[in-house]
Structure formats: structure tokens, C-alpha cells
Amino acid sequence: MWRCGIQVEGSYYPVNDITLTVRDVSKIFNRRIIFENVAFSLSAGESLAITGKNGSGKSTLVKIVCGVLSPTSGTIAYVVNGKILDVEQVKDKIGLVSPYLQLYDEFTGLENLEILSKIRANSVPIGERAGEVLRLVGLWERKNDFLRTYSSGMKQRLKYAFALLHCPPVLILDEPTSNLDAEGIDVVKKIVQEQQKTAILIVATNDKIEADWCQRQMHLGI
Ligand SMILES: Nc1ncnc2c1ncn2[C@@H]1O[C@H](COP(=O)(O)OP(=O)(O)O)[C@@H](O)[C@H]1O
Ligand SMILES: [Mg+2]
Known part of the structure; x- marks a missing residue:
């Protein structure tokens, strides 16, 4: 299920030697400090819950x-095999599930995957992998x-x-x-477990049970 045979720039995912380092990141919106001096570092096989x-x-x-929003101060660096990635390369390394991710109502599920993957950096032909992930999340029939x-x-x-x-x-x-039902939550738990074996996982949540999926937790605010 998790064998990823997609070839990108001569290398195969998953990348094992990857590190994300967040240094002294602060964000101010309209003179209001949202957070200050956030710092953490994660390597493949490590997970962090961001709570608050x-x-x-x-x-x-x-x-x-x-990389879709700039910090007011501080830095974010992704290093793969000793090399710092540029912004475009970073997009290619991240999978994001977020309420802010835009889907397109006027296209089918499969077409959405095609469109979104073209938007995401070096457009990779989605091929058989689309079938794998659609089956994984229970949407193949739809x-x-x-x-x-x-x-x-x-x-x-x-x-x-x-x-x-x-x-x-x-x-x-x-x-x-x-918005997920019990079966959907089970799928997510499996994904989380697999991801933690070889890759980096970050979970932003209010929910203690979800935060406990991760090895470490970082709390924002008081
Ligand atoms: N684009 C923006 N402009 C101004 N304020 C914003 C913007 N985005 C978020 N905020 C503010 O930043 C704070 C943190 O928001 P958010 O990161 O969405 O919190 P959380 O995800 O923890 O609920 C909130 O007070 C929110 O109103
Ligand atoms: Mg939020």
C-alpha cells in the first residue's frame, strides 16, 4: 500500500534523510503578536503535535x-541529504491536509487530484498512484x-x-x-502510524487524543 514507485528528479520517495528546522519563528498580524520564538527540529521518523x-x-x-506564509522573523529550513531545499523543492516534499486547502467543486475527485498535483511544484504524472490513494481513503468508487x-x-x-x-x-x-466518520478516523490513524515509521509528521489540533498520536507536543499560547 505504501510502496511509492514514483520517480522524481532521479530519486525515489520516501526520502529517509530529511530534517526540518524551525528557528525562532515569530508572527505578528496587525501589530498583534500571534506567537514568538517558536523553535523545533524534526527528522525522519519523528512526530510533533502543535496544540493550543x-x-x-x-x-x-x-x-x-x-512556506505559504512568511514569518515576521525567524527561519524554516528543510535539509535533504545535506542540501537545503529551495521553496519549489519544499512543496514537493510536503503533504498537507488543512481546512484552508482549496478543492474544486466543478471537477471530479480524480480531476481534482490531477489539477492539484499540477499546481504542486514539479508536476508528476499521477498514474497508478492515484488509484492507490483513492482506494486507501475509500473514494475509488466515487x-x-x-x-x-x-x-x-x-x-x-x-x-x-x-x-x-x-x-x-x-x-x-x-x-x-x-468531518470524518469513525471509519475515516481509522484510515487517518493508519496513515499516521505509517508516516511515523519513516517520515516527518506534524499534527495541529485541539484534541488531546489526536495530539497523543505524536511523540512530542508543543503548546501555543498560555
Ligand atoms: N491573515 C490574517 N490576518 C490577520 N489575522 C490573522 C490572519 N490569519 C490568522 N489571523 C489571526 O491569527 C490568530 C491565529 O489564527 P490561527 O492560526 O487560525 O489559529 P488556530 O489555528 O490555532 O485556531 C487568530 O487571532 C487569527 O484571527
Ligand atoms: Mg486552525
Whole structure:
């Protein structure tokens, strides 16, 4: 299920030698300090839960770590096999599940995977891997239905399919089980367990049970 045979730039995922280092990251919105001097480092096989109440900055930190939002100060670095990645290369290494990820109602589930993977950095032909991830999240039978006919839980499942499509060495989950039923939550738990074996996992959540999936926890706010 997790064999990733996609060839990208001459290397095969998953990348084992990867490190993410977040140094003294602060974010200020409209003169309001959201968080200050956040620092952590994660290597393949390590996981971190980012906890904190609503508005504490979890999603903001996730966006900064993914490179879609700039920090006010501080740095984020991804190092693979001793080389620091540039912004485009970073996109290729991250799988993100987030309430802020945009899906397209006027296209089918499968078409959404195709469109989104073209937007994501070096567009990789999605091929057989699309079938694998759609089966994994239980959407194979519905892959040709328009997104507007999907329930919110099905859309959340599709976000997982997209996040895992390129076998990312870094998986980042913001509100991982939002809208999912018990079966969907079981799928996520399996994904989380697999990811932690060889890759980096970050979970941003309010939920203690979800935070406990991770080896370490970091709390934002008071
Ligand atoms: N683009 C923005 N402009 C101004 N304030 C923002 C913006 N995005 C988030 N915030 C504020 O930053 C704080 C943290 O938000 P967020 O990261 O979404 O928190 P969480 O995910 O922990 O609920 C909130 O007070 C929110 O209103
Ligand atoms: Mg949030």
C-alpha cells in the first residue's frame, strides 16, 4: 500500500534523510503578536503535535512551515541529504491536509487530484498512484463524481488522497479528523502510524487524543 514507485528528479520517495528546522519563528498580524520564538527540529521518523486553543496560531504556524506564509522573523529550513531545499523543492516534499486547502467543486475527485498535483511544484504524472490513494481513503468508487456531490467527510478524505499522492517525506495535518466518520478516523490513524515509521509528521489540533498520536507536543499560547 505504501510502496511509492514514483520517480522524481532521479530519486525515489520516501526520502529517509530529511530534517526540518524551525528557528525562532515569530508572527505578528496587525501589530498583534500571534506567537514568538517558536523553535523545533524534526527528522525522519519523528512526530510533533502543535496544540493550543482556537486562535492560538496553529494554522498560522502550519502555513509558515509549509512556506505559504512568511514569518515576521525567524527561519524554516528543510535539509535533504545535506542540501537545503529551495521553496519549489519544499512543496514537493510536503503533504498537507488543512481546512484552508482549496478543492474544486466543478471537477471530479480524480480531476481534482490531477489539477492539484499540477499546481504542486514539479508536476508528476499521477498514474497508478492515484488509484492507490483513492482506494486507501475509500473514494475509488466515487472518483468520477463531481466534488459538489461529495459530503464534507468525503472532501476531507480526498485531501488525504492528495496529500499522500507523491509519498511525501513530510506530512502535515491541520485538524486531521474534521468531518470524518469513525471509519475515516481509522484510515487517518493508519496513515499516521505509517508516516511515523519513516517520515516527518506534524499534527495541529485541539484534541488531546489526536495530539497523543505524536511523540512530542508543543503548546501555543498560555
Ligand atoms: N491573515 C490574517 N490576518 C490577520 N489575522 C490573522 C490572519 N490569519 C490568522 N489571523 C489571526 O491569527 C490568530 C491565529 O489564527 P490561527 O492560526 O487560525 O489559529 P488556530 O489555528 O490555532 O485556531 C487568530 O487571532 C487569527 O484571527
Ligand atoms: Mg486552525
